[in-house]
Amino acid sequence: xxxxxxxxxxxxxxxxxxxxxxxxxxxxxxxxxxxxxxxxxxxxxxxxxxxxxxxxxxxxxxxxxxxxxxxxxxxxxxxxxxxxxxxxxxxxxxxxxxxxxxxxxxxxxxxxxxxxxxxxxxxxxxxxxxxxxxxxxxxxxxxxxxxxxxxxxxxxxxxxxxxxxxxxxxxxxxxxxxxxxxxxxxxxxxxxxxxxxxxxxxxxxxxxxxxxxxxxxxxxxxxxxxxxxxxxxxxxxxxxxxxxxxxxxxxxxxxxxxxxxxxxxxxxxxxxxxxxxxxxxxxxxxxxxxxxxxxxxxxxxxxxxxxxxxxxxxxxxxxxxxxxxxxxxxxxxxxxxxxxxxxxxxxxxxxxxxxxxxxxxxxxxxxxxxxxxxxxxxxxxxxxxxxxxxxxxxxxxxxxxxxxxxxxxxxxxxxxxxxxxxxxxxxx
Amino acid sequence: xxxxxxxxxxxxxxxxxxxxxxxxxxxxxxxxxxxxxxxxxxxxxxxxxxxxxxxxxxxxxxxxxxxxxxxxxxxxxxxxxxxxxxxxxxxxxxxxxxxxxxxxxxxxxxxxxxxxxxxxxxxxxxxxxxxxxxxxxxxxxxxxxxxxxxxxxxxxxxxxxxxxxxxxxxxxxxxxxxxxxxxxxxxxxxxxxxxxxxxxxxxxxxxxxxxxxxxxxxxxxxxxxxxxxxxxxxxxxxxxxxxxxxxxxxxxxxxxxxxxxxxxxxxxxxxxxxxxxxxxxxxxxxxxxxxxxxxxxxxxxxxxxxxxxxxxxxxxxxxxxxxxxxxxxxxxxxxxxxxxxxxxxxxxxxxxxxxxxxxxxxxxxxxxxxxxxxxxxxxxxxxxxxxxxxxxxxxxxxxxxxxxxxxxxxxxxxxxxxxxxxxxxxxxxxxxxxxxxxxxxxxxxxxxxxxxxxxxxxxxxxxxxxxxxxxxxxxxxxxxxx
Numbered sequence: 001x002x003x004x005x006x007x008x009x010x011x012x013x014x015x016x017x018x019x020x021x022x023x024x025x026x027x028x029x030x031x032x033x034x035x036x037x038x039x040x041x042x043x044x045x046x047x048x049x050x051x052x053x054x055x056x057x058x059x060x061x062x063x064x065x066x067x068x069x070x071x072x073x074x075x076x077x078x079x080x081x082x083x084x085x086x087x088x089x090x091x092x093x094x095x096x097x098x099x100x101x102x103x104x105x106x107x108x109x110x111x112x113x114x115x116x117x118x119x120x121x122x123x124x125x126x127x128x129x130x131x132x133x134x135x136x137x138x139x140x141x142x143x144x145x146x147x148x149x150x151x152x153x154x155x156x157x158x159x160x161x162x163x164x165x166x167x168x169x170x171x172x173x174x175x176x177x178x179x180x181x182x183x184x185x186x187x188x189x190x191x192x193x194x195x196x197x198x199x200x201x202x203x204x205x206x207x208x209x210x211x212x213x214x215x216x217x218x219x220x221x222x223x224x225x226x227x228x229x230x231x232x233x234x235x236x237x238x239x240x241x242x243x244x245x246x247x248x249x250x251x252x253x254x255x256x257x258x259x260x261x262x263x264x265x266x267x268x269x270x271x272x273x274x275x276x277x278x279x280x281x282x283x284x285x286x287x288x289x290x291x292x293x294x295x296x297x298x299x300x301x302x303x304x305x306x307x308x309x310x311x312x313x314x315x316x317x318x319x320x321x322x323x324x325x326x327x328x329x330x331x332x333x334x335x336x337x338x339x340x341x342x343x344x345x346x347x348x349x350x351x352x353x354x355x356x357x358x359x360x361x362x363x364x365x366x367x368x369x370x371x372x373x374x375x376x377x378x379x380x381x382x383x384x385x386x387x388x389x390x391x392x393x394x395x396x397x398x399x400x401x402x403x404x405x406x407x408x409x410x411x412x413x414x415x416x417x418x419x420x421x422x423x424x425x426x427x428x
Numbered sequence: 429x430x431x432x433x434x435x436x437x438x439x440x441x442x443x444x445x446x447x448x449x450x451x452x453x454x455x456x457x458x459x460x461x462x463x464x465x466x467x468x469x470x471x472x473x474x475x476x477x478x479x480x481x482x483x484x485x486x487x488x489x490x491x492x493x494x495x496x497x498x499x500x501x502x503x504x505x506x507x508x509x510x511x512x513x514x515x516x517x518x519x520x521x522x523x524x525x526x527x528x529x530x531x532x533x534x535x536x537x538x539x540x541x542x543x544x545x546x547x548x549x550x551x552x553x554x555x556x557x558x559x560x561x562x563x564x565x566x567x568x569x570x571x572x573x574x575x576x577x578x579x580x581x582x583x584x585x586x587x588x589x590x591x592x593x594x595x596x597x598x599x600x601x602x603x604x605x606x607x608x609x610x611x612x613x614x615x616x617x618x619x620x621x622x623x624x625x626x627x628x629x630x631x632x633x634x635x636x637x638x639x640x641x642x643x644x645x646x647x648x649x650x651x652x653x654x655x656x657x658x659x660x661x662x663x664x665x666x667x668x669x670x671x672x673x674x675x676x677x678x679x680x681x682x683x684x685x686x687x688x689x690x691x692x693x694x695x696x697x698x699x700x701x702x703x704x705x706x707x708x709x710x711x712x713x714x715x716x717x718x719x720x721x722x723x724x725x726x727x728x729x730x731x732x733x734x735x736x737x738x739x740x741x742x743x744x745x746x747x748x749x750x751x752x753x754x755x756x757x758x759x760x761x762x763x764x765x766x767x768x769x770x771x772x773x774x775x776x777x778x779x780x781x782x783x784x785x786x787x788x789x790x791x792x793x794x795x796x797x798x799x800x801x802x803x804x805x806x807x808x809x810x811x812x813x814x815x816x817x818x819x820x821x822x823x824x825x826x827x828x829x830x831x832x833x834x835x836x837x838x839x840x841x842x843x844x845x846x847x848x849x850x851x852x853x854x855x856x857x858x859x860x861x862x863x864x865x866x867x868x869x870x871x872x873x874x875x876x877x878x879x880x881x882x883x884x885x886x887x888x889x890x891x892x893x894x895x896x897x898x899x900x901x902x903x904x905x906x907x908x909x910x
Contacts, residue, residue: 045498049838327827339842342809350848352833357824357854365848367807367839 004038007135010061011171017066017087017141019106020114026121031138037131046129049315049347050286053255054132055229060201062170063141078408080159086172086202087142100152100184106143106175117145121177124207124235129290130259133233136173136205143175148184148214157187157219157406162204164228166196176206180214180242187217189409192232194225204232210242212266219409222250222258223416226283229255240266240295247404248275249413251420252283252312260289264298264326275304276397276413278420279312279344286315291333293326293359302333305397309424311343319351320363326356333363338370338396340424390421446700450536450642456515461508463487466615469514473584473618476591486604486614493608499771500800500832501740506678506713513616515643517560557582557621557637559650569633576632578662579624583651586622593624597655601684601721601748609680609742610717613649617682620650625660625691634890636665641701641712647678654684656691658724663694665890668701668737674710676739681716689724689751694732696889697745698897701737708767708796711739718745719775722754722783730757731774732888734897739768744802746775749783749814756785759885763901764797764829773803773820773834778811778844789820790882793829800832807844814844822852823881825874875902 012031019027039056040047047054066087081103082092088105095103109117127134144160162174180186192202202224208216216236224230230253236244250256262271277285291300306314320331337346350363370392378388394417401417404410457465466487470480495505557567557580573580579590587594604614621637641648656662668679679701685693695718704711714737720729731745747756758774776785785805793799801820822831833850855877863873879886879898886894 324827337839339839339844342812342840342842344842345838345840347839348837349835350833350850351835352822352831352850352852354822354824354832354852355830357827357829359824359852359854361852363833363848363850365835365837365846367837367844367846369842369845 004041007034007037007039008056008058008061009035010058011056011135012138013061017107019142020109020111022111022115022118023106026118027138027140030134034134034138040131046288046317049313050255050257050284053284055255056201059169060171060199062168063139064165064168064170064172064200066141067165078156078159079154080161081144083142083160083162083174085163085165086140086174088144095158096154098152098154100149101154102147103158104145106140106145109145113145117177120179120209121207124209124237124263125205125233125261126290129261130233132231132257133203133205133259136175136203136233139171139203140173140175143177146176146178146186148180148186150182151184152181153185154187157189159189159191161191161193162202164192164194164200164202164224166194166198166200166225166227169198169200171201171203174202174204178208178216180208180210180216182211183213184211185215187219187406189219189221189406191221191223192230193223194228197225197227199227201229201231206232206234208236208244210236210238210244212240212242214242216243217245217405218247219404219406220246220248220258221409221413222248222256224253226253228253231255231257233259233261235261236271237263237265238269238271241268242266243269244271246271246273248287249401250275250277250285250287251416252277252279252285252314254284256283256285258287260287261292262290262300263292263294264300265294267295267297269295270299271301273300273302274400274403276400277304277306277314278397278417279307279314280309280420280424281312282310283312288317290319290321291331293320293322293329293331296325296327296329298326299330300332303400304335305337305400306335306346307338307340307393307397308344308346309340311341313345315346316348317351318349318363319353320361322354322356322359322361324355327358329356329359329361331359331361335365336396337365337367338393339367340369340393386425390418390425393421394418446702454515454517454643456643456646457512459510459512461511461513461616465513469616469618472514473587475587478591478595479587482599482604483615486611489605490608490611490615493611495608499742499802500798500834501742501769501771503676503713503740503769508612511647511678512643513647513649514618515646557635559619559621559637559639560642572632577626577629578631579622580635581622583617583620583622583653586653590622590624593655594622594653597653597684597686601686601719602682602717607717609715610682613651613680613682613717617649617651620681621652623654623662623664625656625662627657628659630660631662634663634665636667639666639668641677641679647680650681652681652683654693654695655686656688656693658689658691661692663890664696666695666697668699676711676713678713678715683716683718683745685720685729687720687722687724687727687729687754690726691724692728693720694730695720695745697733698900699733699735699737699741700900703737703768704739704766706766708739711768712737714738714741714743716743718743719748720746720756721748722751722756724751724754726753727751728755728757730759730888732759732885733761734885734889734900735760735762735770735772736900738770741770741772743772744774746777747785748777748779749785750779752780753782754780755783758785758787758789759888760789761792761882761885761897761901762790762799763792764794764799766795766797768797770798771800771802773801775804775806776816777806777808778814778816779808780810782813783811784815787816787818787820788884790885791820791822791831792825792878792881793822793831794825796828798830798832800834802834804836804838805846805848807839807841807846809840811841812843814841816846818846818848820850821881822850823878824852824854
């Protein structure tokens with residue numbers, strides 16, 4: 001047996017940024033736990049198809065400098081917070097000061113607040129399943145702590161733009177924690193983008209704690225460049241009657257990994273998870289989702305669609321776990337995949353693990369190609385072959401894009417997807 | 429509903445009826461495994477040198493392997509040195525000339541199991557190879573089969589009589605080092621069935637093997653090899669039982685199927701090893717590797733299994749679809765009750781053009797049992813126009829049971845189409861109400877609903893087996909409905 005590769009110790013070097021004491025202590029403690037951590041290999045079940053894309057060279061260990069720049073220009077107006085290499089840029093940010101809603105960067109927390117946060121960080125994620133996201137807990141240099149008091153409602157979506165500036169090689173660790181109080185309501189848009197052309201890694205963790213009746217909508221756009229490996233984790237815990245809605249849109253890259261873990265802990269909790277992934281060239285994208293039905297009477301509905309072109313590789317792994325007492329659970333999972341080229345690969349594994357009998361669970365998965373009859377139909381009506389294929393491919397995922405509840409985001413995504421299909425089919 | 433529960437619970441509690449022990453003198457090896465044991469085994473069987481070499485090579489590989497842990501089953505580790513690797517009923521002569529020389533006690537055992545070995549009494553049209561512990565004790569209908577050119581004998585006999593065939597095909601589908609249990613089997617297999625159907629021959633009758641574990645503290649390691657030459661057809665059935673004992677016994681078999689151009693192999697199993705008692709004590713560990721290779725064009729391999737027995741089942745009958753237009757099928761009913769655990773499913777590896785496969789899997793879990801479907805559908809880059817349809821449904825009876833689905837889907841060809849569906853549900857109150865309202869008692873109602881749930885699979889079984897499978901299901905379900 002060849003010994004599994006280990007995380008290079010250079011990834012665990014002390015970070016330069018000053019944070020409130022409790023967070024520094026947490027970071028140190030998490031770092032110690034990662035010493036000699038084995039890196040995932042082909043034999044690691046949840047990295048089976050992706051470990052070969054993971055390249056954690058020593059040069060990536062260096063924390064990317066946060067230059068305090070003004071940040072990227074935003075395409076959309078509205079509340080926004082800008083992160084540059086994992087550190088917030090207050091000058092570029094504009095967010096409301098509303099009663100009952102506190103939005104703070106980690107660096108600005110007082111000791112009591114920091115202590116409270118340190119106790120909460122990581123509590124929505126199963127750390128065994130998100131091995132590499134644990135690196136974030138050891139390395140984050142700043143973050144955003146959002147608290148909503150009972151009945152607080154944020155009237156507009158909050159955009160969080162995380163720019164990875166890869167002017168030099170290195171890594172960045174953006175971090176977000178949202179604590180949504182009883183019957184509060186918030187829509188969050190996370191957007192991950194890249195500037196600079198050196199190789200880099202961005203490792204993100206976003207957590208949501210939803211109290212009774214809280215409603216959170218999370219939209220996540222992974223738009224990083226082809227020089228950036230993206231490893232992200234999102235965790236959500238839901239109490240009674242809370243509702244979590246997630247829309248993720250991902251474009252491929254050298255390594256793209258997103259773990260989404262939702263725990264339905266109170267009766268009546270509900271989650272809706274939608275995901276769209278498109279990959280081309282030699283790109284990669286790996287979505288892993290877990291829905292834990294811990295309490296009875298919960299609903300979950302999950303729909304993911306992947307399109308892989310050229311020699312790219314898209315992966316979906318969805319797991320629904322119904323705990324022994326979670327009677328009257330309702331869970332639905334659907335994963336449809338479109339393979340546009342024979343060089344491309346799609347791997348999918350929709351899993352069910354059920355320990356209660358009075359449940360309704362179903363999952364479905366398909367892999368296929370564009371329907372020749374449909375193409376013929378369009379061509380016979382005077383639409384070009386390429387255009388027809390682009391149109392049909394767009395139609396395959398547009399149903400999910402249409403569900404994105406924030407209009408400007410939806411339009412941005414549609415424009416980017418159209419561009420993607422234009423590129424894909426023009427080369428073909 | 430409470431009343432229903434009670435009646436249903438009574439239904440599930442029926443006992444395992446094949447749990448008796450045959451008092452017969454047998455030659456049994458001391459427990460333990462070493463190169464010496466393998467040499468002795470090979471010597472007893474008068475095997476040619478190449479077999480011994482093959483076994484020893486496998487044994488050395490096995491020593492370096494780790495027992496797999498990925499399956500969704502939990503059991504105390506097997507102590508491979510406490511198992512005896514060979515046990516055979518004592519016989520007077522070296523070779524049996526005819527059935528008349530078989531120990532009458534053995535014949536009675538098989539009669540008791542409902543498998544009469546006397547040809548005149550045997551079910552018309554089914555030839556049986558009876559395997560008792562480590563050896564094949566009788567094979568019926570050999571002559572009429574030989575007339576058709578079909579070779580049907582124990583694998584030990586085949587090693588001696590047809591070494592060229594054995595040499596060519598043994599390990600060609602499941603290599604000796606394929607996995608931990610297959611490797612152990614390669615080193616220690618003691619007997620099994622060999623079938624060779626020559627070109628263009630449609631095997632005149634159903635072939636079957638009946639496996640029986642009798643001796644205590646032994647493992648059964650049998651190996652089956654079926655070769656269907658171009659244009660041939662064979663249907664093969666397999667049944668198994670074991671006595672009730674408090675200790676767990678290991679059964680690690682390997683089955684290899686080879687189908688050439690236009691050949692068809694239909695392989696059906698009714699697995700009814702002793703499942704342990706209602707507290708999960710005892711029972712057989714059934715760790716089996718079954719795989720078929722569709723080498724030729726238009727070939728077809730079809731697996732049908734009804735799994736009701738064993739404490740733990742770990743079994744994935746698979747098809748490698750290499751030939752153009754070849755077809756793989758997998759129909760399965762797996763029922764677990766009490767503390768049984770099953771992790772079973774299939775692998776369909778599509779390599780050739782226009783290959784197609786169908787998977788229908790029905791899992792039923794009752795009591796405290798856990799039942800998992802684990803499957804792989806893979807389309808290689810050359811699998812242009814390949815097609816797969818998978819449906820795996822689970823039925824839960826009782827709130828302590830568990831059902832899981834782990835389907836792996838890997839596609840590397842854009843011309844391939846795959847559909848996968850899975851559902852999990854329970855016997856609904858509405859269904860029960862409807863039946864009861866029409867005067868059907870709960871026991872019958874559950875049995876009817878379960879039978880309906882499994883229909884798609886049962887209709888694939890040969891007739892005699894379908895009847896047996898239906899009954900078996902009723903028996904196994906006794907006491908589980910709630």
